Amino acid sequence: MPWRERSVFDERNSFITEFHCRKWPMALLCRAFGISRKTGYKILARYRSEHLAGLYNRSSAPHHRPNKTDPAIVELLLAEKKKHENWGPRKLLVVLQGRHPELRFPAASTAGEILKKNGMVEERHVRRKCPPTTTPLSQAAAPNDVWCGDFKGWFRVRDGKKCEPLTITDASSRFLLLCRNVKSTKTQSVKSQFETAFREYGLPRVIRTDNGPPFASQGLAGLSALSVWWLRLNILPERIAPGHPEQNGRHERMHLTLKMETVVPPAADLLSQQKAFDHFTY
Helix, strand or coil: CCHHHCCHHHHHHHHHHHHHHCCCCHHHHHHHHCCCHHHHHHHHHHHHHHHHHHHCCCCCCCCCCCCCCCHHHHHHHHHHHHHCCCCCHHHHHHHHHHHCCCCCCCCHHHHHHHHHHCCCCCCCCCCCCCCCCCCCCCCCCCCCCEEEEEECCCEECCCCCEECEEEEEECCCCCEEEEEECCCCCHHHHHHHHHHHHHHHCCCCEEEECCCCCCCCCCHHHCCHHHHHHHHCCCEEEECCCCCHHHHHHHHHHHHHHHHHHHCCCCCCHHHHHHHHHHHHC
């Protein structure tokens, strides 16, 4: 009589019934039910102490967990997270440990699990990466051989409005061709800025960017509407490898100087900030 044909409770109940009929010695009875004598005596002892309730499976969870996080600490962690929704577990723990040095707080990984269990962590959506350029990056031997384009990274001016400058440089001369705050990072807004640069400086042979929109997409060969437009103008789009800004190092180094000269501190408003960009450019 194999155990898997019926529920565990039914098998144990049948075992107890057969035992009380006294037709079988314990050794033969256990052999018939496919269990050891030790297990048989254990089932019998549980039945005698708990009756039918003792025949059900018991939870294997430990009765005592010495490393369980103190509920008071959990409350402190959750309360601080509610005050600062954008803070992660590491920053929350640094603040709480400074405020309550007498308490022993858990590791950042445990704090993260506590926040996640209580629904206070948003799941990150992994963004699909478009393929980088497989050919070696072009060499800029002369002006207009290679242009580099990127967004400096948004910040807020003193009146609270968001500023996100688009920058274009010539890789050979390192000349800053354009630094303009754009209302949107979508294709049409960025395209108009490149049109301005083309009218003033001519067309480059290559434009090098990162793999973010609107320069690239997850479409065929990583092409976006903007890069397709460049191809129609006989300009080759070139993308650096994901996570390797050093491949566009000259442009990134210019961003540091731009920040120190025009953004630290930020201007009072967007118009004043653009004037600072223009003064730096020319």
